[in-house]
Amino acid sequence: MTSIETGGNPPQHNQQPPALSTEPRWKRQPFANHWRSHAEDFDACKIGMWLFLTTEVLLFAGIFVAYAVFRMWYPEAFANGSHHLDVHWGALNTVILLISSFTVAASIRNAQLNQQGLLKINLSITLVCALLFMIIKFTFEYAPKWAEGKRPGVWFSYPFAADPNEHIWWSLYYTATGIHALHVLIGAGVLFVVLLKSFKGWYGPKHYTGIEVAGLYWHLVDVIWIFLFPLLYLIH
Amino acid sequence: MNPFLGLFESARAATFLAQQGPVARFIFGRDPQEATYSAGVEGLFMFIFWISTFVFIGLMAISFYWAVKYRRRPGVAPQRSPSHNTALEITWTIIPSIIFISLFFVGFRVYAKQVIAPSDAVRLDLIGYRWGWNLYYPGGVTSTETLPAGTLSASSVPVFMFPEDTPILLEMSSQDVIHSFWVPDFRSKMDLFPNRSTSFWFRTSTLQPGDMDNPDLGYPNKEHILYCAEYCGDQHSQMLGLIRVVPRDVYENFLRNPWPEGISLVEKGKLLHSLRGCNACHSLDGSSGTGPTWLNWYGYEHSYTDGSTHLADADFTRESIYYPGRKIRSGYQNVMNSYLGQINEEEMRALIAFMRSISDQGGDPTAGFPDEEEEETGGN
Amino acid sequence: MSTIDTHNAGQHAHHEGSYLTPHGGALATIWNWATTIDHKKIGVMYLFAIMFMFFLGGVAALGVRAELWEPTRVVTEVVEGETVTSYTGQVLVNLAPIVPGVESEGGISAGMNIYNRAFSLHGIIMTFMVIVPSVPASLGNFFLPLMLGAKDVAFPRLNLMSWYIYVFGSIFAVAAVVMGGVDTGWTFYTPYSTMTDADHLRVVFVILAAFILGFSSILTGLNFIVTVHKLRAPGMGWFDMPLFVWAMYATAIIQVLATPVIGITLLLLIFERVFHVGIFDPRMGGDPVLYQHFFWFYSHPVVYVMIIPAFGIINEIIPVHARKKLFGYRAMAFATLGIAAVSFLVWGHHMFTASGELAAMIFSALTFLVAIPTAIKVFNWVATLYKGSIAFNTPMLYALSFLFMFTIGGLTGLPLATLATDLHLHDSYFVVAHFHYVMMGGTIIAFVGGIHHWWPKMFGKLYNERWAIVGCVLVFIGFNLTFFTQFILGTRGMPRRYASYPDEFQFLHQLSTIGSWILGIGFLIHLGVFVHSLVAGRKAPENPWGGLSLEWETESPPIEHNFHHEPIVKHGPYDFDTVQPPHTDPAEFPMPEPLRPGERTH
Incomplete structure (x- = not known):
């Protein structure tokens, strides 16, 4: 009694569509030959991305735990430190990220409906939003605070600190927002590649894995900011 | 009354002889400090030890017996036997669970004795630093004696005197990195941190005329080695101390007059x-x-x-x-x-x-x- | 996004060659391996890299044991009226001229400083570069897709990326060693790790290495989870998977969930050292205990990343070489997942001497909870031996050694989980012995057993059984001599990480050091056996042991795309009582009488 059928089942090769130059790029898109179908490949990529997002959440969880511990230890330092942040810039950045999340979601829809023009426009808006976010972060938040001496750890030299442990607050502020900003940059880089590929016609109905996973990542960047914003800016 | 405590009490009675016996002495070397939790820790360890030994020998004997009995012989097929037996599997899940739960409760009970000091304990401050200990007696007196260089393979070992038959509570903190206060004879330890205070208590034993760990002293004494157990750098292994339990009059005399007489x-x-x-x-x-x-x-x-x-x-x-x-x-x-x-x-x-x-x-x-x-x- | 790829082999015909077939000349072959996305080649590259790192870590361990042959003795003598102090018994101090950056040129510190670097090096290499990746990255990469009947892992390019991340991280670690090594210990406890060698980059390099290696670990885990979900062969349900696959799956979950936490911890530690942000620095209001919580939240689950794959290997070796259906398959699968789940809740048991009473109590209780599924596993393995047909070859001897040592390792965990006894044993040699019995007696022993088990499949060559058994026996004797003595040292009061010790411990230390030499010889013999096999080994048949899982269906070594036809699974991986293994001769692997009508197997 053998267990494995070795006869009747022909070797599974991917049916690569013929390379017709008139066909849009996404219709000719191959998938890796260890998959049985394009749909499985797509599913796997989504599961993989969700798992990766889990790791990102846990990475930030570390920062949130440190935040919770030190806020419990030094509530005064946190309240004082938070007052030095400008809620308006923070709120504006929140709005910018929310808009960008919306446009990414819209671009996936565009790909599904084969709206190639809108797809590019929405992706571009997302990138502009990312850029705006970073500009606001650096020019209007980091730079003036750094100049005033509101710096992390030993670099802290702000002369009017009301609490001796305020440098811990600034350490956490720069660490949390800095790592988040790094994620914005990475996400923007990935979306930029997606945009370039969209100009080459890589995405279309049922073939939008790239936008889907990049969009998931971008939503995560947004969600983390949604948590960071009240925790950092809205302490009373 | 917790049912597991009953189990423990009977088990402790059963291991009492073993505790005194050669196996426990081989495992632990020096005797546990009397009149404190130390004997309880050792008894609990021996309790776990005998259970573990029994389980281990049983498992290995069965494995060895079957491995040899059912060794491969050319042309002989393996026999069929069940690959699943619910009753058996439930049994070997529940029995270890009961043992583990009882170990937890007993462990916690002895632990409570280790960490909760009696209210009449004498409080002393202990500071750990790289690489040594400062013990502050009442009145700001510190230790004034070290063992000769090279004793215990360490360059210097401070001697800390404690009066006999007294509960001592050390309030501990560190000056630099994390250290840990471990006296194996007491069978307990606690970490020292640079940003928080921890405590360690023990009761010194009552000295008998025959207790002469250091015969040169001329009065009964017991000595216990103190180690730093948390890695703290180059001379971590040199961060030793000697706890010397002395008669009360010697201790009081030391407090009044800590330095040797006529010292320049x-x-x-x-x-x-x-x-x-x-x-x-x-x-x-x-x-x-x-x-x-x-x-x-x-x-x-x-x-x-x-x-x-x-x-x-x-x-x-x-x-x-x-x-x-x-x-x-x-x-x-x-x-x-x-x-x-x-x-x-x-x-x-x-x-x-x-x-x-x-x-x-x-x-x-x-x-x-x-x-x-x-x-x-x-x-x- | 980066998942679209095609294997570069072109059309796969039935005469497709083995994955080891060279492509063109030497340079072309090297290029082919360096850019391969074939999980088998990546697995093999990991295997050799890990063996190399094991060698480095092992040399450091021998150095540690050599230093402990004698305690450092302080000798004071009066020479020409002046008191001169000198030190004897410092073996490693002789390395001072070649170790860069030994700050204390004279005195008692120099030798001890080198000793501290040696044990830190040993711990860091063995943990982050050997045991964590060992089984999943090498054997897992090679055999997970084969056992599932897949052509590759879900994301082959990600797989190659994780290999390069591993190499990149290891280069950082080796660079730090070349720069003089670090004396932080593998746990990097603050504030020591933020203060030591303050002016040197090498500590940052090592932490960075561990951080980078974490990414490699995450990517491997992520890949495995998706592979198990999406690439099982037709007919293979979850409970038809070999338990090695279950083990990889549980391991992958832990890797994905725990590694990011060490990532952020190490990142904060780097910030602490480079920018002095103060989060873990007590002088600036930070908290070293927070660091310990962070560290063990990862590093305890990761203990199960180390040991669960070993369980997986033993689950394969024992049934195959005993020709016996594994006892309690489902219990094993659930126990594996249960261990993975509870592993996240027990980190505090590393801190019984540091944390509050309530936390200690909770963590102690949860720790015992982990012990239950572990005990079940051991009982199942022993029960599997019953009425089998047990071959005493190298893999099986390793599996039996594993049973012996892992049981000791597990049982000695009990006094460490018990609060009262842990306060005595914590940070003593008892702990050192305990985790070596689990990590080395468990994981490494199973790993070496697994390498022997799958060696013929991986390389298509048989190894010299007689010499391999000699190596196995030496490893067994050497290991137990080295580490059993350390249990007694620990209970008697020997603290860990001591470069020197009071004289009363010397005899046991010397026994332990002798054991380490025997252990070293045993591993060198294995190395010789492997080299001999690669160079002059006899050709291996497809299924030398009579295994039933899918990797034994294909050729030895497997063809480039693993299987000529996609396998369809019709039996369980351990149905040794009903299924004649593929490619085997019934005379060599006789079956029990066929089942009578109406008779059921279990």
């Missing part, structure tokens, strides 16, 4: 050099360690990392001990802790006198203490 300032400085752990970094023979040697330090000009040179006089010595980070000797790292508040004026004078005595620019150290820095090379 120089001799006292030499003792402090090892008691305060200076010897961990500063040698007396000219070899350089983590810090510069004290031989021919006093009265000479030395160069510092900021490019300056400075004469090592009394005031500069004082500054170097209280604010070690201000001037760093060329070729060394800024690793020394401040001794501000730990070394009082009298001890500082003793240290300086000792440094003078081992420098050929130190003048005559017996001639008194120079208050003005101009006088330091003159020697009056």
Whole structure:
């Protein structure tokens, strides 16, 4: 009694569509030959991305735990430190990220409906939003605070600190927002590649894995900011 | 009454003989400290040990027996047997679970004895630093005795005296990195942190006339080695101490008169050099360690990392001990802790006198203490 | 996004060659391996890299044991009226001229400093570069897709990326060693790790290495989870998977969930050292205990990343070489997942001497909870031996050694989980012995057993059984001599990480050091056996042991795309009582009488 059928089942090769130059790029898109179908490949990529997002959440969880511990230890330092942040810039950045999340979601829809023009426009808006976010972060938040001496750890030299442990607050502020900003940059880089590929016609109905996973990542960047914003800016 | 406690009590009765027996002595070496939780810890360990040994030998015997009995023979097929047996599997899940739960409860009960000190305990402060211990007795007295260099393979081991038959509660903290206070004879330990206070308690045993761990002392005594158990750097293995339980009158006499009678300032400085752990970094023979040697330090000009040179006089010595980070000797790292508040004026004078005595620019150290820095090379 | 790729082999015909077939000349072959996305080649590259790192870590361990042959003795003598202090018994101090950056040139510190670097090096290499990646990255990469009947892992390019991240991280670690090594210990406890060697980059390099290696670990885990979900062969349900696959799956979950936490911890530690942000620095209001919580939140689950794959290997070796259906398959699968789940809740048991009473109590209780599924596993393995047909070859001897040592390792965990006894044993040699019995006696022993088990499949060559058994026996004797003595040292009061010790411990230390030499010889013999096999080994048949899982269906070594036809699974991986293994001769692997009508197997 053998267990494995070795006869009747022909070797599974991917049916690569013929390379017709008139066909849009996404219709000719191959998938890796260890998959049985394009749909499985797509599913796997989504599961993989969700798992990766889990790791990102846990990475930030570390920062949130440190935040919770030190806020419990030094509530005064946190309240004082938070007052030095400008809620308006923070709120504006929140709005910018929310808009960008919306446009990414819209671009996936565009790909599904084969709206190639809108797809590019929405992706571009997302990138502009990312850029705006970073500009606001650096020019209007980091730079003036750094100049005033509101710096992390030993670099802290702000002369009017009301609490001796305020440098811990600034350490956490720069660490949390800095790592988040790094994620914005990475996400923007990935979306930029997606945009370039969209100009080459890589995405279309049922073939939008790239936008889907990049969009998931971008939503995560947004969600983390949604948590960071009240925790950092809205302490009373 | 917790049912597991009953189990434990009977098990403890069963292992009582084993505790006294050669196996326990082989495993633990020295006897547990009496009249405290130590015997409980050891009893619990032996309880786990005998259960584990029984389980281990049983499992290995079965495995070995089957492995040999059912060894492969050419042309012989394996036999069929069930690959699943719910009753058996439930049994071997529940029995270990019961054992584990009871171990947890018993462990917690003994643990409570380890960490909760009686309210009448004598409170003393203990500070750990790299690489030594400072124990502060009532009235600011600290230890004044070290074992000779090389004892216990350590360069110096401070001796801490405790009165017999007394509960002691140590309030502990660290000056630099994390240390851990472990006295194997007590069968317990606790970490010392630089930013929080922890405590460790034990009850010293009642001395019998035959307890003469150190026969040279002339009175009954018991000695227990103290180790730092949390890795703390180069000389982690040198961070030892000796706990000496002494009769109460000896202890009280020590509190009244901590230094040996008729000790000179120089001799006292030499003792402090090892008691305060200076010897961990500063040698007396000219070899350089983590810090510069004290031989021919006093009265000479030395160069510092900021490019300056400075004469090592009394005031500069004082500054170097209280604010070690201000001037760093060329070729060394800024690793020394401040001794501000730990070394009082009298001890500082003793240290300086000792440094003078081992420098050929130190003048005559017996001639008194120079208050003005101009006088330091003159020697009056 | 980066998942679209095609294997560069072109059309796969039935005469497709083995994956080891060279492509063109030497340079072309090297290029082919360096850019391969074939899980088998990546697995093999991991295997050799890990073996190399094991060698480095092992040399450091021998150095540690050599230093402990004698305690450092302080000798004071009076020469020409002057008191001269000297030190004897410092073996490693002789390395001072070649170790860069030994700050204390003289005195008692120099030798101890080198000793501290040696044990830190040993711990860091063995943990982050050997045991964590060992089984999943090498054997897992190679055999997970084969056992599932897949052509590759889900994301082959990600797989190659994780290999390069591993190499990149290891280069950082080796660079730090070349720069003089670090004396932080593998746990990097603050504030020591933020203070030591303050002016040197090498500590940052090592932490960075561990951080980078974490990414490699995450990517491997992520890949495995998706592979198990999406690439099982037709007919293979979850409970038809070999338990090695279950083990990889549980391991992958832990890797994905725990590694990011060490990532942020190490990142904060780097910030602490480079920018002095103060989060873990007590002098600046930070908290070293927070660091310990962070560290063990990862590092305890990761203990199960180390040991669960070993369980997986033993689950394969014992049934195959005993020709016996594994006892309690489902219990094993659930126990594996249960261990993975509870592993996240027990980190505090590393801190019984540091944390509050309530936390200690909770963590102690949860720790016992982990012990239950572990005990079940051991009982199942022993029960599997019953009425089998047990071959005493190298893999099986290793599996039996594993049973012996892992049981000791597990049982000695009990006094460490018990609060009262842990306060005595914590940070003593008892702990050192305990985790070596689990990590080395468990994981490494199973790993070496697994390498022997799958060696013929991986390289298509048989190894010299007789010499391999000699190596196995030496490893067994050497290991137990080295580490059993350390249990007694620990209970008697020997603290860990001591470069020197009171004289009363010397005899046991010397026994332990002798054991380490025997252990070293045993591993060198294995190395010789492997080299000999690669160079002059006899050709291996497809199924030398009579295994039933899918990797034994294909050729030895497997063809480039693993299977000529996609396999369809019709039996369980351990149905040794009903299924004649593929490619085997019934004379060599006789079957029990066929089942009578109406008779059921279990």
